[in-house]
Amino acid sequence: MSTPRLQLHHLSHQWATTPASSPLFTLDDLQLNSGDSLFMCGPSGCGKSTLLNIITGLLPPTQGEVLINGQSLYGLKPGARDRLRAQCMGVITQSLNLLPYLTVAENLRLMQTFSAQKADSEWQRHLLQTLNLTAQAHQPVEQLSIGQQQRAAIARALIHKPSLIIADEPTTALDDDNKNAFMSLLLNEMQNFDTALLMVSHDTRLQPHFSRTLDLRQYQSAEADYVS
Numbered sequence: 001m002s003t004p005r006l007q008l009h010h011l012s013h014q015w016a017t018t019p020a021s022s023p024l025f026t027l028d029d030l031q032l033n034s035g036d037s038l039f040m041c042g043p044s045g046c047g048k049s050t051l052l053n054i055i056t057g058l059l060p061p062t063q064g065e066v067l068i069n070g071q072s073l074y075g076l077k078p079g080a081r082d083r084l085r086a087q088c089m090g091v092i093t094q095s096l097n098l099l100p101y102l103t104v105a106e107n108l109r110l111m112q113t114f115s116a117q118k119a120d121s122e123w124q125r126h127l128l129q130t131l132n133l134t135a136q137a138h139q140p141v142e143q144l145s146i147g148q149q150q151r152a153a154i155a156r157a158l159i160h161k162p163s164l165i166i167a168d169e170p171t172t173a174l175d176d177d178n179k180n181a182f183m184s185l186l187l188n189e190m191q192n193f194d195t196a197l198l199m200v201s202h203d204t205r206l207q208p209h210f211s212r213t214l215d216l217r218q219y220q221s222a223e224a225d226y227v228s
C-alpha cells in the first residue's frame with residue numbers, strides 16, 4: 001500500500017479572537033489515499049477555507065499535524081513547505097488561477113517551473129489531448145470559452161503530476177450540464193493520474209460523484225458560530 005497522499009492528525013484551529021474552549025474545528029484523524037475523492041461541505045463560516053489554507057501550507061494550525069505523502073508539512077521551514085506545495089499539490093479555485101494573457105501551454109509551463117519540473121512535452125500533449133484542448137494550446141486563455149478555461153485549469157492542476165488535488169468551489173459559476181461534465185472529467189483524470197482529490201462545495205448535488213464526504217459541521221465545537 002502506498003503512502004497516504006494526505007493525513008490529518010488531531011488537527012484543530014482556533015483564532016485569537018475566539019475563546020480557548022471553542023476551536024473552530026477538531027479533526028482527530030483523516031486520511032486520503034491515491035484514488036480517494038473527498039467532498040467537503042458545511043455551512044458558511046464552519047471553517048472550510050481555514051482548513052484548506054492549513055492543508056495547503058498557508059496557515060499553521062494551532063494544534064495537530066498535516067502530512068503530505070508522509071512528510072510533516074509544518075515540520076518544514078517555510079521555503080521547503082512552499083516547494084512541497086508546488087511539487088505535490090494541484091489547486092483549482094473558482095477563479096481558476098490561470099493567467100489570461102498567456103496561452104494554455106504557457107500557463108502549464110509556468111506551473112511546471114513553479115514545481116521545479118523539467119518541461120515534459122509528451123505529458124503535456126497527453127493531457128491536452130485527454131482534455132480536448134489540443135487545438136487551443138497556443139491560444140491566450142482569455143480567448144477561450146469558460147468550459148475550455150476550466151479544462152485548462154484541470155490541465156494546470158495535473159501538469160506536474162501532483163499527489164493531491166485541492167478544488168475550492170470550482171463549479172460555482174457553471175450550469176448543471178457543465179457542472180456534471182466538469183466533475184466527470186476531473187474525477188476521471190484524477191483516477192487516471194493516480195492522485196487524491198479534496199473538493200469543497202456548497203452544492204450537495206455533487207456529492208454522489210465522490211467516494212467520501214466530510215461535513216465539517218460535525219467537527220465543530222458546540223459554541224461555534226455559523227450560518228446554516
Ligand SMILES: Nc1ncnc2c1ncn2[C@@H]1O[C@H](COP(=O)(O)OP(=O)(O)OP(=O)(O)O)[C@@H](O)[C@H]1O
Pocket residue numbers: 015016017024042043044045046047048049050051225
Ligand atoms: N484571519 C481570521 N481571523 C479571525 N477569524 C477568522 C479569520 N479568518 C476567518 N475567520 C473566521 O473563521 C470562521 C471560518 O471561516 P472560513 O472562511 O474558514 O469559513 P467557510 O466555511 O470557508 O465559510 P464560507 O462557506 O462562507 O466560505 C469564520 O467565523 C470567520 O469569521
